[in-house]
Amino acid sequence: MQMIKCCICGERIPVISGNNPYPVRRWSAWGSDKNRCCASCNSEFVIPFRIAIGSSTEEQFDQIHKLLMSYSYGELKEFKKMLITLKKSTQDLKTSTVEA
Numbered sequence: 525m526q527m528i529k530c531c532i533c534g535e536r537i538p539v540i541s542g543n544n545p546y547p548v549r550r551w552s553a554w555g556s557d558k559n560r561c562c563a564s565c566n567s568e569f570v571i572p573f574r575i576a577i578g579s580s581t582e583e584q585f586d587q588i589h590k591l592l593m594s595y596s597y598g599e600l601k602e603f604k605k606m607l608i609t610l611k612k613s614t615q616d617l618k619t620s621t622v623e624a
């Protein structure tokens with residue numbers, strides 16, 4: 525079985541298990557041995573970012589894609605943590621509940 529490296533975290537995965545990493549990394553077709561990501565990066569970054577920026581205009585989408593492309597795996601993790609914190613504090617503000 526041909527193994528490749530996840531283009532986000534570097535984990536070794538079989539080609540057939542690779543996912544299209546767009547918009548976090550360059551778009552790639554199924555079965556490609558380049559620019560594929562593992563299942564955990566797919567559910568951790570790719571899907572959430574796709575959903576998060578899904579309603580953006582093409583131009584905004586492109587800008588965010590370029591930004592995400594410039595982030596390393598560690599930076600992506602930090603970035604996502606920050607987004608979750610932001611989202612959470614917005615929700616906390618709305619419901620007026622304060623967490624320690």
Ligand SMILES: [Zn+2]
Nearest residue numbers: 530533562565
């Ligand atoms: Zn990965």
